[in-house]
Amino acid sequence: MGVKNKDKPFILTLSKWIIWGGLIGVFVGSTTAFLLTTNDFLGETREHHSWVIYFLPLAGVLLGYIYMKYGKNAGNDSAKGNNLVIEAVHGKAKVVRRMGPIVYLGTFLTVLFGGSTGREGAAIQMGGSIAETVNQYFKVSLLDTKILLMSGISAGFGAAFGTPITGAIFGMEMTALGKMKFEALVPCLVASFVGHYITESAWGVEHETFTIHTVPETSLTVFGVVILLSITFSLLSVFYCQLRHGIQSFSEKYFKKNHMIRAFVGGSLIIALTLILGTEEYNGRSLDMLEQSFEEDVPPFAFLAKLVFTAVTLGSGFVGGEAIPLFFMGATLGNSLSTFIDLPLSFLAGLGLVATFAGGANTPIAAFLLSIEMFGGEGIEFFFVACLTSYIFSGHHGLWPSQTIYEPKSRLYNLASGDSIGTIEKKKK
Structure with a gap:
């Protein structure tokens, strides 16, 4: 018995989400493996040659020049980092495709010369950059564009920390307070799991492990x-x-x-x-x-x-x-x-x-x-x-000022919905 006509759009959309999510996961997993391996090498290099820290200001000049010269496109500024990806999910901006390579280079400079930083920002921005490339190549609809950007976030986080389930939810939860777009669950889950397994299984990257030896009794x-x-x-x-x-x-x-x-x-x-x-x-x-x-x-x-x-x-x-x-x-x-x-x-x-x-x-x-x-x-x-x-x-503070507040965390905060964290912080000042 054939597939009913009314089911075809559902199956077609689901298939596209799985394919696109998998494609994003493959590329983000591979680039994240490169990010983690290179960061380890550069970190060890700095530890063995502590004098390189004195070049951090010059590395900053180079990094600043790259962002000022190549980081902007049609009013969209890569220097916004994760905030630009969040704004793109909300349709307020567009991810600059070269954001990924730029933030990788910037992260390598920061780690090598002794700046204090992490890695998930670079992985997320590369995820957004790759997702935007997929969006443009396949001429993805506006609604699916936002969903695939979330998938890029999920793939980046899941691959960066070896936590694919967390990555899947993180991509949907990061962009807004009080609202999760569960429609994006399938591509986010696929992208996060594929990214994770490409990083660990295909490229052999190992993540840090933290062990809790003893847990107190419940009381x-x-x-x-x-x-x-x-x-x-x-x-x-x-x-x-x-x-x-x-x-x-x-x-x-x-x-x-x-x-x-x-x-x-x-x-x-x-x-x-x-x-x-x-x-x-x-x-x-x-x-x-x-x-x-x-x-x-x-x-x-x-x-x-x-x-x-x-x-x-x-x-x-x-x-x-x-x-x-x-x-x-x-x-x-x-x-x-x-x-x-x-x-x-x-x-x-x-x-x-x-x-x-x-x-x-x-x-x-x-x-x-x-x-x-x-x-x-x-x-x-x-x-x-x-x-x-x-x-x-x-409260309504956070790492990324572009996070939109769909619902306040509590009625006790007495805030209007729709503002961003950055807007609320400015009003308080």
Whole structure:
């Protein structure tokens, strides 16, 4: 019996989503594998040749020149980074296809010369760049264009961290607060899983692992402590976001959006901070101390040092990502709090990692799924409460000012729907 005519459009659309999502996943997975492998090599190179950090200001000048010369197209500015991808999903802008290669080069420069950054921003922007290429090549409709851009985000995040389920939801949850476009679930899921398996299986890239050795027994007391800690982690995310955006706004205004001068000054500040602290632990991605925070004590104010290093690096125009720095801040703060709180060290580090990310990214469901994929489902009830608590108490702040608020997090905030996080922050000032 043949397919009924009324079912053909559904089957055709579903087939296109699967094909396009798979295609995006293949390319994003391959480019992300290149990103992770190259970042590892450059990070090790800097560790063995610490003097290269003194060239960070010059690397900033080069990076600024590239963005000013080649980063703009038809009024769309690649320097907006993830915000441009979010605006494109909402139909307010268009992704510049060369954004991906530019942000990769910028990330390599930042990591090699000692800027404090992550990687998911580069992966997401490459995902958006590849998705836009697919959109134009296949002349995709406007509605499907937005869906495929979400798929690019999903593929980038899933491949960058080895968390395909988280990546699928992240692509739908990242763009707006209070609304998820479940119509995009199929292509986002396909793109994220394909991207993940291309990165790991086809290219053999290994991701970091974090182990929670002991989880406390369930009790009202422990839940109460988890809620209080999650509020603390949410405030940490707000502090970082405000400082990072403040530095960006000030430097753009003071230097008249000259990205070359901004990055030169920012790079000089990073050198000064490194010399003052007498350590390079907070340059680059700081993965060693992040992993250490799950196993043994780390410096008590490591979270604050990383916060300042990252805010200066990204606020002055360098690029990369903010998820790993947020992971670091939350995990090391949780580690430090283990001195005062009678809960397992690795559990507190994991709680801080996930809750700080949930508050900064405004993606509580993706953050919760991240805890499951990263920690193997250990302490699932605590992480669920932590993600929701951090999300609510972080208010309407976040990493990406272009996130649209379809529904306020709570009626207590008394905000109108439809504004972006950036607009609300400006109104408060």
